[in-house]
Amino acid sequence: MYSTQINQIKTFTKDLFLQENFDFFLLCEAKIHTYFSCFLDGHILKEYYTEEEYINLGQPKLCTWKKLRPFCFSLIKGKKLPQKFQIVLQFPPQFWGKLFAESTNTQNLSGLYLTIRYEQEQLYCQSGISLLSFSLDRDLENTWDNYIQKFLNQWME
Numbered sequence: 809m810y811s812t813q814i815n816q817i818k819t820f821t822k823d824l825f826l827q828e829n830f831d832f833f834l835l836c837e838a839k840i841h842t843y844f845s846c847f848l849d850g851h852i853l854k855e856y857y858t859e860e861e862y863i864n865l866g867q868p869k870l871c872t873w874k875k876l877r878p879f880c881f882s883l884i885k886g887k888k889l890p891q892k893f894q895i896v897l898q899f900p901p902q903f904w905g906k907l908f909a910e911s912t913n914t915q916n917l918s919g920l921y922l923t924i925r926y927e928q929e930q931l932y933c934q935s936g937i938s939l940l941s942f943s944l945d946r947d948l949e950n951t952w953d954n955y956i957q958k959f960l961n962q963w964m965e
Contacts, residue, residue: 810953812960814931820963821931824924825881831874833897833922838876840883841891848876873897892927899952908951916940920952933960
C-alpha cells in the first residue's frame with residue numbers, strides 16, 4: 809500500500825473533476841459532503857438495461873469515472889469548498905496486462921484501487937490491492953504501488 813499527501817490540491821482537484829486524467833478508472837464509490845451528504849455507488853444496475861443493451865455495453869460491473877465525473881463535479885462546485893469527500897477508483901482489469909509483466913501471475917488478483925480523500929483542507933491518496941486469497945508474494949502490490957506513485961508524482965511538487 810502506497811499512501812501520500814497531495815500538495816497541489818487545487819491542480820489535482822481540477823485535473824480530477826475537470827480533465828481526463830482519471831477517466832480510464834472505474835468508480836467504485838464516492839462520498840461527498842457539502843451542505844448535504846451524497847453517496848454514489850458506481851456499480852452498474854444490470855436490470856436497468858435490456859439483456860441486449862447490457863451485452864452491447866460489454867457487461868460492465870462498474871461505471872467509468874468519465875461518465876460520473878461531471879455529476880460529482882456538480883456536487884462540489886460553488887463558492888465554498890466541500891467539507892470532505894472520498895472517491896474510490898478501480899484500475900480497469902483490461903489494463904492489468906499492460907501494467908504487469910507477462911510472467912506475473914494475476915489469477916489471484918481481484919482489484920487494484922486508488923482512494924482519494926479530502927478532509928480538513930488536506931488531500932490524500934492511497935493505493936490498495938484486493939486478492940482472491942492470501943499470498944505472501946508482494947510483486948503485484950509493489951508493481952501497483954510503483955505505478956500509482958509515478959502517476960501521482962505530477963501533483964506532489
